[in-house]
Amino acid sequence: MNIGIIGAGNMGAGLGRLWAKAGHQVVFSYSRDEEKLHKLATSAGVTAKAGTLQDAAAQDIILLAVWLPALEEVLQGVGSLDGKIVITCVSGLQPDFTGQTIGLATDLKTSVAETIQQLIPNAKVVEAFNSTFAEIIASESRQFGSDFPSIFYCGNDIEAKQIVANLIEDCGYEPVDAGNLLVARTLETLATAWVQFAVSSHLFPNLGLKALRR
Numbered sequence: 137m138n139i140g141i142i143g144a145g146n147m148g149a150g151l152g153r154l155w156a157k158a159g160h161q162v163v164f165s166y167s168r169d170e171e172k173l174h175k176l177a178t179s180a181g182v183t184a185k186a187g188t189l190q191d192a193a194a195q196d197i198i199l200l201a202v203w204l205p206a207l208e209e210v211l212q213g214v215g216s217l218d219g220k221i222v223i224t225c226v227s228g229l230q231p232d233f234t235g236q237t238i239g240l241a242t243d244l245k246t247s248v249a250e251t252i253q254q255l256i257p258n259a260k261v262v263e264a265f266n267s268t269f270a271e272i273i274a275s276e277s278r279q280f281g282s283d284f285p286s287i288f289y290c291g292n293d294i295e296a297k298q299i300v301a302n303l304i305e306d307c308g309y310e311p312v313d314a315g316n317l318l319v320a321r322t323l324e325t326l327a328t329a330w331v332q333f334a335v336s337s338h339l340f341p342n343l344g345l346k347a348l349r350r
Protein backbone atom coordinates (compact mmCIF):
# COMPACT_ATOMS: atom_id res chain seq x y z
CA MET A 137 0.00 0.00 0.00
CA ASN A 138 1.04 3.66 -0.34
CA ILE A 139 1.08 5.33 3.05
CA GLY A 140 1.70 8.98 3.89
CA ILE A 141 2.80 9.72 7.43
CA ILE A 142 1.91 13.19 8.74
CA GLY A 143 3.90 13.78 11.91
CA ALA A 144 7.26 12.06 12.03
CA GLY A 145 7.53 11.91 15.81
CA ASN A 146 7.35 8.92 18.12
CA MET A 147 4.14 7.45 16.69
CA GLY A 148 4.57 8.42 13.04
CA ALA A 149 8.20 7.35 12.84
CA GLY A 150 7.54 4.05 14.64
CA LEU A 151 4.50 3.01 12.62
CA GLY A 152 6.03 4.19 9.35
CA ARG A 153 9.15 2.12 10.00
CA LEU A 154 7.08 -1.02 10.68
CA TRP A 155 5.00 -0.50 7.53
CA ALA A 156 8.10 0.10 5.41
CA LYS A 157 9.61 -3.08 6.88
CA ALA A 158 6.44 -4.93 5.85
CA GLY A 159 7.01 -3.73 2.26
CA HIS A 160 4.63 -0.76 2.07
CA GLN A 161 5.63 2.47 0.28
CA VAL A 162 5.92 5.09 3.01
CA VAL A 163 6.29 8.89 2.74
CA PHE A 164 7.32 10.60 5.99
CA SER A 165 6.33 14.26 6.42
CA TYR A 166 5.68 17.14 8.80
CA SER A 167 8.75 17.69 10.91
CA ARG A 168 10.31 21.05 11.72
CA ASP A 169 13.65 19.41 10.92
CA GLU A 170 14.19 18.42 7.26
CA GLU A 171 17.35 16.50 8.08
CA LYS A 172 15.54 14.40 10.69
CA LEU A 173 12.92 13.46 8.08
CA HIS A 174 15.57 12.37 5.58
CA LYS A 175 17.51 10.37 8.16
CA LEU A 176 14.30 8.67 9.27
CA ALA A 177 13.36 7.77 5.70
CA THR A 178 16.84 6.42 4.94
CA SER A 179 16.87 4.29 8.09
CA ALA A 180 13.36 2.95 7.38
CA GLY A 181 14.52 1.22 4.19
CA VAL A 182 14.24 1.34 0.44
CA THR A 183 10.45 1.64 0.34
CA ALA A 184 10.49 4.81 2.46
CA LYS A 185 11.16 8.42 1.53
CA ALA A 186 10.79 11.90 2.98
CA GLY A 187 8.34 14.35 1.46
CA THR A 188 6.21 17.40 1.97
CA LEU A 189 2.87 17.44 3.71
CA GLN A 190 1.27 17.43 0.25
CA ASP A 191 3.39 14.42 -0.86
CA ALA A 192 2.19 12.47 2.16
CA ALA A 193 -1.40 13.52 1.60
CA ALA A 194 -1.22 12.29 -2.01
CA GLN A 195 -0.86 8.67 -0.84
CA ASP A 196 -3.86 6.30 -0.61
CA ILE A 197 -3.64 5.94 3.15
CA ILE A 198 -2.67 8.71 5.51
CA LEU A 199 -1.64 8.43 9.14
CA LEU A 200 -2.29 11.55 11.22
CA ALA A 201 0.22 11.46 14.08
CA VAL A 202 0.42 15.05 15.28
CA TRP A 203 -0.56 16.80 18.48
CA LEU A 204 -4.15 18.02 18.65
CA PRO A 205 -3.35 21.77 18.39
CA ALA A 206 -1.58 21.16 15.04
CA LEU A 207 -4.52 19.32 13.47
CA GLU A 208 -6.38 22.21 11.89
CA GLU A 209 -3.22 23.70 10.40
CA VAL A 210 -2.30 20.30 8.97
CA LEU A 211 -5.71 19.62 7.50
CA GLN A 212 -5.84 23.08 5.94
CA GLY A 213 -2.41 22.54 4.36
CA VAL A 214 -2.96 19.15 2.74
CA GLY A 215 -5.58 19.90 0.11
CA SER A 216 -8.34 17.44 -0.66
CA LEU A 217 -8.39 14.12 1.18
CA ASP A 218 -11.57 13.00 -0.55
CA GLY A 219 -11.76 9.21 -0.81
CA LYS A 220 -8.58 8.65 1.22
CA ILE A 221 -8.29 6.38 4.21
CA VAL A 222 -7.17 8.58 7.08
CA ILE A 223 -5.95 6.77 10.18
CA THR A 224 -5.83 8.91 13.29
CA CYS A 225 -3.96 8.14 16.48
CA VAL A 226 -4.31 11.77 17.60
CA SER A 227 -5.35 11.99 21.20
CA GLY A 228 -7.01 14.73 23.21
CA LEU A 229 -5.01 13.78 26.29
CA GLN A 230 -3.96 16.74 28.39
CA PRO A 231 -0.18 17.18 28.52
CA ASP A 232 -0.11 16.30 32.26
CA PHE A 233 -2.19 13.13 31.59
CA THR A 234 -4.89 14.22 34.09
CA GLY A 235 -7.68 13.96 31.53
CA GLN A 236 -8.87 14.85 28.08
CA THR A 237 -9.27 18.21 26.38
CA ILE A 238 -12.03 16.75 24.21
CA GLY A 239 -14.22 13.71 24.81
CA LEU A 240 -16.75 12.16 27.14
CA ALA A 241 -15.18 13.49 30.31
CA THR A 242 -15.29 17.12 29.12
CA ASP A 243 -17.88 19.63 27.96
CA LEU A 244 -16.90 18.75 24.38
CA LYS A 245 -18.77 15.46 24.16
CA THR A 246 -17.39 14.31 20.87
CA SER A 247 -14.07 12.75 19.92
CA VAL A 248 -10.94 13.78 18.10
CA ALA A 249 -11.69 11.25 15.36
CA GLU A 250 -15.22 12.55 14.77
CA THR A 251 -13.92 16.11 14.72
CA ILE A 252 -11.41 15.10 12.04
CA GLN A 253 -14.19 13.41 10.05
CA GLN A 254 -16.21 16.65 10.19
CA LEU A 255 -13.22 18.61 8.88
CA ILE A 256 -12.65 16.13 6.02
CA PRO A 257 -16.16 14.75 5.39
CA ASN A 258 -15.29 12.81 2.23
CA ALA A 259 -12.33 10.95 3.74
CA LYS A 260 -12.68 7.55 5.39
CA VAL A 261 -11.49 8.21 8.92
CA VAL A 262 -10.44 5.27 11.08
CA GLU A 263 -9.20 5.65 14.63
CA ALA A 264 -6.48 3.23 15.73
CA PHE A 265 -3.31 2.90 17.85
CA ASN A 266 -4.55 5.21 20.61
CA SER A 267 -4.16 2.67 23.39
CA THR A 268 -0.62 1.57 22.73
CA PHE A 269 2.63 3.37 23.46
CA ALA A 270 5.21 4.57 20.98
CA GLU A 271 7.87 2.74 23.02
CA ILE A 272 6.14 -0.59 22.28
CA ILE A 273 5.85 0.29 18.59
CA ALA A 274 9.58 1.12 18.53
CA SER A 275 10.64 -2.02 20.40
CA GLU A 276 11.99 -5.14 18.75
CA SER A 277 8.63 -6.96 18.89
CA ARG A 278 5.05 -6.42 20.06
CA GLN A 279 5.08 -9.82 21.79
CA PHE A 280 4.29 -10.13 25.53
CA GLY A 281 4.99 -13.77 26.48
CA SER A 282 2.75 -15.70 24.09
CA ASP A 283 0.38 -12.75 23.57
CA PHE A 284 0.18 -9.80 21.23
CA PRO A 285 -1.64 -6.63 22.36
CA SER A 286 -4.93 -5.67 20.76
CA ILE A 287 -5.43 -2.49 18.82
CA PHE A 288 -9.07 -1.38 18.95
CA TYR A 289 -10.07 0.50 15.83
CA CYS A 290 -13.29 2.15 14.70
CA GLY A 291 -14.65 3.88 11.63
CA ASN A 292 -17.69 4.10 9.37
CA ASP A 293 -16.31 2.56 6.17
CA ILE A 294 -16.11 -1.24 6.23
CA GLU A 295 -13.51 -1.57 3.44
CA ALA A 296 -11.29 1.10 4.99
CA LYS A 297 -11.48 -0.69 8.32
CA GLN A 298 -10.41 -3.99 6.74
CA ILE A 299 -7.37 -2.31 5.20
CA VAL A 300 -6.50 -0.72 8.54
CA ALA A 301 -6.94 -4.09 10.27
CA ASN A 302 -4.34 -5.56 7.90
CA LEU A 303 -2.00 -2.65 8.63
CA ILE A 304 -2.44 -3.23 12.38
CA GLU A 305 -1.49 -6.88 11.87
CA ASP A 306 1.54 -5.82 9.84
CA CYS A 307 2.74 -4.00 12.97
CA GLY A 308 2.47 -7.15 15.09
CA TYR A 309 -0.74 -6.29 16.94
CA GLU A 310 -4.12 -8.03 17.01
CA PRO A 311 -6.77 -5.84 15.35
CA VAL A 312 -10.12 -5.61 17.16
CA ASP A 313 -13.05 -3.94 15.39
CA ALA A 314 -14.74 -1.75 18.00
CA GLY A 315 -17.51 -0.41 15.74
CA ASN A 316 -18.34 2.84 14.00
CA LEU A 317 -16.64 6.20 14.46
CA LEU A 318 -18.96 7.17 17.32
CA VAL A 319 -17.08 4.57 19.38
CA ALA A 320 -14.02 6.84 19.18
CA ARG A 321 -15.52 8.73 22.14
CA THR A 322 -15.13 5.71 24.36
CA LEU A 323 -11.90 4.50 22.76
CA GLU A 324 -10.25 7.87 23.36
CA THR A 325 -11.52 7.81 26.96
CA LEU A 326 -10.16 4.27 27.32
CA ALA A 327 -6.80 5.46 25.98
CA THR A 328 -6.70 8.22 28.60
CA ALA A 329 -7.51 5.73 31.37
CA TRP A 330 -4.84 3.39 30.00
CA VAL A 331 -2.15 6.08 30.07
CA GLN A 332 -3.19 7.11 33.59
CA PHE A 333 -3.03 3.48 34.75
CA ALA A 334 0.37 2.98 33.09
CA VAL A 335 1.74 6.01 34.92
CA SER A 336 0.15 5.34 38.33
CA SER A 337 1.17 1.66 38.26
CA HIS A 338 4.76 2.61 37.30
CA LEU A 339 4.50 0.03 34.52
CA PHE A 340 4.72 2.58 31.68
CA PRO A 341 5.49 1.76 28.90
CA ASN A 342 5.70 -2.00 29.32
CA LEU A 343 2.00 -2.74 29.02
CA GLY A 344 -0.19 -4.18 26.29
CA LEU A 345 -3.98 -3.99 26.28
CA LYS A 346 -5.59 -7.26 25.24
CA ALA A 347 -9.15 -8.33 24.37
CA LEU A 348 -9.41 -11.86 25.74
CA ARG A 349 -12.10 -14.17 24.41
CA ARG A 350 -13.54 -17.52 25.39
Ligand SMILES: NC(=O)c1ccc[n+]([C@@H]2O[C@H](COP(=O)([O-])OP(=O)(O)OC[C@H]3O[C@@H](n4cnc5c(N)ncnc54)[C@H](OP(=O)(O)O)[C@@H]3O)[C@@H](O)[C@H]2O)c1
Pocket residue numbers: 143144145146147148166167168169172201202203204206225226227228229265266267268269270271
Ligand atom coordinates in the same frame (compact mmCIF):
# COMPACT_ATOMS: atom_id res chain seq x y z
N1 LIG B 1 3.50 8.75 22.08
C1 LIG B 1 2.57 7.82 22.31
O1 LIG B 1 2.85 6.78 22.94
C2 LIG B 1 1.17 8.02 21.79
C3 LIG B 1 0.25 6.96 21.91
C4 LIG B 1 -1.02 7.12 21.38
C5 LIG B 1 -1.38 8.30 20.76
N2 LIG B 1 -0.48 9.32 20.68
C6 LIG B 1 -0.89 10.56 19.99
O2 LIG B 1 -0.24 10.58 18.73
C7 LIG B 1 0.06 11.92 18.34
C8 LIG B 1 1.55 12.05 18.07
O3 LIG B 1 2.26 11.72 19.25
P1 LIG B 1 3.84 11.56 19.25
O4 LIG B 1 4.20 11.00 20.58
O5 LIG B 1 4.27 10.86 18.02
O6 LIG B 1 4.30 13.10 19.19
P2 LIG B 1 5.70 13.70 18.74
O7 LIG B 1 6.76 12.68 18.90
O8 LIG B 1 5.86 15.00 19.44
O9 LIG B 1 5.48 13.96 17.19
C9 LIG B 1 4.71 15.05 16.71
C10 LIG B 1 5.10 15.33 15.28
O10 LIG B 1 4.48 16.55 14.85
C11 LIG B 1 5.50 17.42 14.31
N3 LIG B 1 5.28 18.83 14.43
C12 LIG B 1 5.36 19.70 13.40
N4 LIG B 1 5.12 20.93 13.81
C13 LIG B 1 4.93 20.87 15.15
C14 LIG B 1 4.67 21.85 16.14
N5 LIG B 1 4.54 23.14 15.85
N6 LIG B 1 4.57 21.45 17.43
C15 LIG B 1 4.69 20.14 17.75
N7 LIG B 1 4.93 19.16 16.83
C16 LIG B 1 5.04 19.54 15.54
C17 LIG B 1 6.73 17.04 15.11
O11 LIG B 1 7.82 17.57 14.41
P3 LIG B 1 9.33 17.53 14.90
O12 LIG B 1 9.89 16.34 14.19
O13 LIG B 1 9.87 18.80 14.42
O14 LIG B 1 9.33 17.38 16.39
C18 LIG B 1 6.60 15.53 15.09
O15 LIG B 1 7.00 15.03 13.84
C19 LIG B 1 -0.43 12.82 19.50
O16 LIG B 1 -1.73 13.27 19.21
C20 LIG B 1 -0.47 11.86 20.68
O17 LIG B 1 -1.41 12.24 21.66
C21 LIG B 1 0.79 9.20 21.16
